[in-house]
Amino acid sequence: MACLHDHSCEDHDCSSDWSLYKHIDLSKVSALNEAIPGSVKSVFKAWEHRLNSSEDYLESNEGDPELLVFIPFTSDVKIKSISIVGGADGTSPSKMRAFINRDGIDFSDAQSMQAVQEWDLAENMQGVLEYQTRYSKFQSVGNITLHFPENFGGDTTKIQYIGFKGEATQLKRDVVATIVYEITPNPSDHKTRAETGGGLSHVE
Numbered sequence: 001m002a003c004l005h006d007h008s009c010e011d012h013d014c015s016s017d018w019s020l021y022k023h024i025d026l027s028k029v030s031a032l033n034e035a036i037p038g039s040v041k042s043v044f045k046a047w048e049h050r051l052n053s054s055e056d057y058l059e060s061n062e063g064d065p066e067l068l069v070f071i072p073f074t075s076d077v078k079i080k081s082i083s084i085v086g087g088a089d090g091t092s093p094s095k096m097r098a099f100i101n102r103d104g105i106d107f108s109d110a111q112s113m114q115a116v117q118e119w120d121l122a123e124n125m126q127g128v129l130e131y132q133t134r135y136s137k138f139q140s141v142g143n144i145t146l147h148f149p150e151n152f153g154g155d156t157t158k159i160q161y162i163g164f165k166g167e168a169t170q171l172k173r174d175v176v177a178t179i180v181y182e183i184t185p186n187p188s189d190h191k192t193r194a195e196t197g198g199g200l201s202h203v204e
Contacts (some may be wrong), residue, residue: 030070034065062156084129086158110147
């Protein structure tokens with residue numbers, strides 16, 4: 001399901017307040033089959049800069065339109081919608097598949113695994129379309145992998161912008177809570193039913 005922006009974004013969820021751009025761990029973003037290594041980082045930018053064509057873009061290798069993009073977040077997020085601005089002349093991606101909290105996915109994995117959700121994309125040159133998620137399935141997202149298997153007939157696939165709208169939680173991904181569990185109980189720390197008048201013997 002796509003949302004057409006025929007309204008004032010300031011009055012809707014389209015505003016930058018809902019953008020998850022600042023919660024993307026950009027240094028760890030990566031892509032498979034990108035023609036220029038590291039170029040994938042250029043497609044993540046503020047909402048208001050999504051149509052800035054003077055900036056770099058992500059492009060697949062010649063003759064192979066498939067792209068796989070891994071996006072980790074600095075905190076768990078809830079994703080409401082995804083926006084994709086592609087290239088001209090048939091180079092925009094025509095399909096998108098999403099995998100959540102799965103590290104190290106390659107093309108073989110992506111082709112054989114069941115995606116959390118799939119979308120048929122339109123050529124969104126003006127950046128006015130957003131693709132709604134099945135929101136209940138996009139909770140507590142630590143990372144998301146987007147698979148673009150095909151385009152509209154171009155020799156390569158080009159992506160100028162990828163944006164996410166939603167909410168960030170307070171749980172930072174780099175903070176690990178250490179919980180100490182008692183694996184082997186110390187018998188002296190535990191009174192048994194025998195000691196308290198019950199019928200059970202001492203704990204071994």
